[in-house]
Amino acid sequence: MATEPVVSGLVVALQANFCQVQLDLPGPGGLERLLCVRRSRLGKSGQQVCVGDSVELDGLDWVARRGAIVALKPRSSLLGRPAVANCNRVVVMVALAEPDLDPLQLTRFLLTAEATAQAVELVFSKADLLPGEAVQGWLRRVEAWGYQPLAFSLTTGEGLAEIRQRLCKPGLAVLCGPSGVGKSSLLNALAPALALRVGRVSGKLRR
Ligand SMILES: Nc1nc2c(ncn2[C@@H]2O[C@H](COP(=O)(O)OP(=O)(O)OP(=O)(O)O)[C@@H](O)[C@H]2O)c(=O)[nH]1
Ligand SMILES: [Mg+2]
Incomplete structure (x- = not known):
């Protein structure tokens, strides 16, 4: 069975419960950003999403420009206040x-x-x-x-x-x-x- 390519991006802003994610590769129609929620299992494993995080997405809705963050890639650094990764x-x-x-x-x-x-x-x-x-x-x-x-x-x-x-x-x-x-x-x-x-x-x- 062919696996879907992983869509990944960079968190560029946090807005209440949402994150703006800049896609590593533009989506259909050259779409560059998606508004994403954080999957609850991220929170359960104690992982906070920060600006600067590299993330993997699924649940993509290209028309509504929405997605969901399912995984964080390892960070090279994390600043405290304000929290900025990498x-x-x-x-x-x-x-x-x-x-x-x-x-x-x-x-x-x-x-x-x-x-x-x-x-x-x-x-x-x-x-x-x-x-x-x-x-x-x-x-x-x-x-x-x-x-x-x-x-x-x-x-x-x-x-x-x-x-x-x-x-x-x-x-x-x-x-x-x-x-x-x-x-x-x-x-x-x-x-x-x-x-x-x-x-x-x-x-x-x-x-
Ligand atoms: N003379 C002069 N004024 C400048 C220059 N750059 C910015 N300003 C003025 O400085 C003022 C403050 O600029 P902002 O960009 O709002 O400053 P800021 O650092 O973002 O301020 P905060 O958002 O409060 O942290 C504005 O009136 C600008 O027009 C410059 O090169 N020369
Ligand atoms: Mg300012």
Whole structure:
């Protein structure tokens, strides 16, 4: 008896009781994503599904774009908060201004990122808001800490090609940083289909 080929994919989002799964190979009509439930036997074996998990599916309904997760593939890593499986680098993003760059806050983000034991990258946003010399000063400062930083601006486009290259390297990257530094803006610039909500930095508090 011929066995059905296994359909597999990557969990890209959790929504209440559902998971959005990006298929490894597009389905009929080029379908790329399915909304999936988790089979109860996964829960019984104590397996929580996380963003970043590689999963196997069955119960496929291509018309309704639905499926069910029946198995998790072994993980190479698991970050705790937020729970992300198979991440292999953490990109810490801070703004050079608006909100002001606070070295202590940057250190706390870097410590948390380093504690994951994954590769850590540091990028500076809003390079348009500081004179070139001040930007260079920050780059040199964190180079002395052992990082290979990158400064970019969405306003001028400076450094955007480089940051695209870094974020698009194979593997799974987690992008983190304080509120208002431009994470959603950057992701929208790189992948406009995401259409993430972008906030405003409060004029008084600059955060
Ligand atoms: N001047 C300047 N402003 C920028 C740049 N990138 C983003 N911004 C602005 O920064 C503000 C905050 O951007 P968001 O993308 O919402 O920031 P965020 O990091 O996603 O914030 P949270 O979702 O609260 O964590 C918005 O007003 C953006 O327009 C930039 O390169 N230069
Ligand atoms: Mg955001």
